[in-house]
Amino acid sequence: MEPRRKGLKPAALVIGGGIAGMQASLDIANAGFLVYLIEREPSIGGHMAQLDKTFPTLDCSSCILTPKMVDVARHPNIQLISYAEVVGVDGGIGHFKVRVKQKPRYVDVDRCTGCGLCVEACRLKGRITSEFDVGVSKRGAAYIPFPQAVPLKATIDPERCVFITRGVCGKIPACKEACAAEAIDFEQKEEMTELEVRAIIVATGFDLFDAHLKPEFGYGLYPNVITGLQFERLSSASGPTRGKITLNGQEPKKVVFIQCVGSRDKSVGVEYCSRVCCMYTAKQAHLVKEKIPDAEVTVLYIDVRAFGKGFEEFYDRVRGEGVVYRRGNPAEIYKKGERLIVMVEDTLLGESVQLEADLVVLATGITPRGDAENLADLLRLPSSSDGFFQEAHPKLRPVDTEREGVYLAGCCQGPKDIPDAVAQAKAAASSAIITLRNCMEVI
Amino acid sequence: MGPRIGVYVCHCGVNIAATVDVEAVTRFAQGLPSVAIARDYTYMCSDPGQALIKEDIEKFGLTKVVVASCSPMMHEPTFRGTIQEAGLNPYCLEMANIREQCSWVHGEKDKATRKAIQLVAAAVGKAFLLEPLEERRADVTPAALVIGGGIAGMQAALDIAKAGFLVYLVEKEPRLGGHLAQLGKTFPNLESVTPLLSKAIEEVEGHPNIDLLTSAEVVGVEGYIGNFKVKVTDRTTRRELKVGTIVVATGYDLFDAQLKPEYGYGVYEKVITGLEFERLVSSSGPGEGEILVKGKEPQDVVFIQCVGSRDKSVGQEYCSRICCMYTAKQAFLVKEMLPQARVTVLYMDVRAYGKGFEEFYDQVRGEGVIYRRGNPSEIYKKGERLVIRAEDTLLGEPIQLEADLVVLATGITPRRDSLKIANLLKLPRSADGFFMEAHPKLRPVDTVMNGVYLAGCCQGPKDIPDTVAQAKAAAASAMAPLCQGQVKVEAVTSIIDEELCSGCGICAEVCVYDALSLHERKGVMTINEVLCKGCGACAVACPSKAIKLSHFTPTQILAQVDALV
């Protein structure tokens, strides 16, 4: 990592390389300012890269995202610093000093061509749960999270690589032997850098609700109870099943979607609505119908929140395709032979029903990042009662914060769908551009 | 000397190489006429891949380059940059998409390889005929126009002004504030709107970079990104403004409740709309802050959701996004002002999706507001009172509710005159009648018209924070060209053969960008190359075959076809 020398161009820092962080970076860069984009994962792309199709237009998510990722990487004003974390912030608007920790990839990124030979060679190939595929597939210790990763460079997982953890991996580590570019470098160390920036955009995104916290649904116990994000990987044409919705090689014929898993639920401490689950569920229900036309698809809901542009129309379309919406939030799932039984009251019938299913998809909600508090401390940002970062004013200043020069983009401020996250990111960029243009003379 | 072509076949890791025999494709390309060199490589887009191309251009004196890899959407700009750095015209590049259109969608290696070979042959065929094109730039007028002085327009204007650019803010009413000025309190924080809004208005009015034109309308727009000429009139005077970019923030109208005669709006005084309710409870309203219906405090108040939303029977298929929450707020206010009143909300789905919304919905129910699921069918009178007929779908029983006041949560519709603005700016509208964004996911504030951006409810229903965010987003888009000072102009444009053109004007009719006009003296059509997007519609429409599209000329396309069949 080689940050450009200060004084060259006024710069902003964007923390987080999901769609919000990417969009904010592009807008600031297009206004002629330098942007440091820090991403803690090996690749930018965030959650959007994991999605199959997007609602309500059914655009392929990675097809619209990857060109944007490439734009970010190619932009002369954006310096992408991946696999790195912000560890310290001093100063204030116009003169922030940010300490960044570059984690060792154990791969020389200047030499690595992203050819994937090390990935193929790694002795742990296929033995580590893939974060990108949310457990639907396995990776090795040397890995590239997904084929369209930006930067397209290999990373060696320091917690799993046997050479790093135990000091031995055969005579020569298999990855090192395989790499024609001689890019594997186990000597790499953590590096610290200090950046000077005039404005900061926080775009750290969200975590998904951990479905294990609702034991009544048997997630983790029954392999055919999966989360919405796992469904995305199953359904994705570039995913581990090449887009075939199958479990143990079998196509499910009765599919039940459960809404509000970890949303609107005080019993698990999540009072708020996650804003995206109704529509991603509608989309997934559509995809099941499209790929398995004879499947019975049921969605169990409390209120269908199809509020955005084209959403109600899409909800109409999905019902028109034969997806059955039943009002009632299930209480329990148990097993009957090979099938699952979903216990639910259909509140419109006023009757309890036992729905059979061979696949249950839990529409897990959006939660604040597990380590959001750390960043809040670093940046001295207040959080609202739901744990998301708090904006300066809920109505009129939705992207500014109490800390001057620090702005919010995307789901770190609260659940949002993609267009709202993009609009929010551009809005944060606008605030940052104003700051950048107005403190041109400060330093 | 004829063209010397280099062909580069990408493995894309295993993405292409696992399904397509890339070496066979390379061998085949090497044998094609005019191909000086053909190579395959793991990742052509990587730095070493690009370096390979640059070295070859020098070493073999290449004049055209074909890259067989992914979609041009992905890496055409990359490789154009590559060959430009090696001294070639960037338009001397042709791409064969053997990933999205081949390896990703086919399983059998033999057939996929054969198809890849054909695609490469076609690309080489076209590359042979490629001509260099000139990329140009145009200067940008460092000013912006914002149409509409509601909260969206004010916010967009403020952001652009604060960034140091001149902004013309045109509002057709005498005052700023739009619909916001009519509201009492906001949801879910129950803050008074007036002080919030006054502060924003003061800031706009006092900003030295904002030129405010009230009681004024935009009547004409000419030009293109960077150089718009806008005619504005305020009935007495006419001004011509020069701006680089335009933000449209023309807002919305409310659904006309009379279109649902079953609710008796306009017939019964006690049936009012949500907006009228805002006036009713406002301290500056008729009851001076007390809720009075015909001088009396209502005992039973019923709110009806989805009036003119989610209702195909009145042509409003979409959800208006804000009614659930403004109704919750209004129900809360009734409970606050008249604790003894029975307050019922009739709904289909409660859409409390935003930050703090579900919590507020919980709070409102906690205050004793009763939510009953069922959208009413009709309202009639019984003595002095009203009776609402509905099905309570949770009981599965028809019900008849008595009320002294019924509030209709009317939805948001496009401005009745939005067609006028659409025509002026050549903005397409989506099926719901709102202005259409360039991409529903990733470009929510841009439009297909370069230099024209959308803010607020003119693009679709939105609450205040989403509108403000959207407005700032539009400002960010509108500022970029102003900051850059120059804009790139599309090099791929239509070209008119003046010999063949009869000046019939059919091309001008099909052109959505207004790029074609009749040259008065010559009697033939001319192209404004800055406005032309290179879509090719005119070339198809021209009965005399006088128009061709550069970079996609008939001979180039036919060469591709020949190679394929």
Add this chain to the structure above:
Amino acid sequence: MEGQDLAQAYRLFECIQCGRCTGGCPMSLKTRFNIRRLIYEALVYENIDLQSKEVLWDCSTCATCTLRCPKGLDPTDIVIGMRSILVEGGRIPPTIRDALKSLAIRGNPLTMAKEERADWAEGLGVKEISEGAKVLYFVGCSPSYDPRVQRVAKALVQAFKKADVDFGILGNEEVCCGSEARRVGETGLFEMLQELNLETLEPYPVELMVTTSPHCYNAFQNEYQGLDFKVQHYTQFVAGLIDEGKLPLSKEVKRIVTYQDPCFLGKQNKIFEEPRKILKSIPGLELRELDRSRERSLCCEGGGGRMWAEGTNPEERLAHTRVQEAMDLGAEVLATACPFCLLTLEDAAKTVAGEIEVMDIMELVVEAL
């Protein structure tokens, strides 16, 4: 009480009618009892006619509804409130009325004599708490009087003695904890029994109370006001003894066992691990888990006054389903840790084809001593 009063008292307004309560309700599997709809009717009807709602007596107060509610409401308590209204109006199943009468007069619902309460302990050398002991063993009504459940009490005494626990019982001074009285809507009687027990306990310097029944445990732990000592269910206490090495389980018990989580122990008090720990400590015993276990356990229908009232569908019994599930697992023993579960399950086991024994965990423990 009118619907609106109920609504105010139990925050019914906050309900969003999602249906999780009724969807999870074990009774909704077999009767028309629908708490979600009852809540709604209380909200929207001018006058809710509770008097005709015989289904209200179906509820076993397992509290699955309360556990599931996303809005923090307590439907179990709402049922109890509605039952109170019925009790006040005199609309009460005669069998429950008799049980309540017996509670008021004799301190137990089983119409047994007060002075016979400690008869089960005769000859076992159990001292009365008045003789001084740190641990009070609160026996409970069924373990005192019901011959089947007395075996559990005796097993506990045997284990306590083996582990040298310094314990005593209240003897004939003990009266019902009142848990069931409260759950059938007799709040006044519950308060009376609470007062009686508190008065009795007052003079004794007890450090810990151990109960046989999860229902007693729940009442003392969560509902009694003013207890100044710790309360444990016996599974917690015995698991502790095993942990400390005070109760060596040496004999093999070669049996395949499955375990029914009692609602008042598991769902309501999250005591899932201790009973399993005890079972796993028994040499030779193989523990197989029912699919529906822990938070998803299925109620036996013994609580909430259901020991004295059959409910509206006596033909179908969940205990029967449960026994069948245990047999499908290949279990030889269906173990539990609650007197009510023990009785209902054993009843059901008699009607099922095939061999399965229903036992309390303590009975297995003493086999291993």
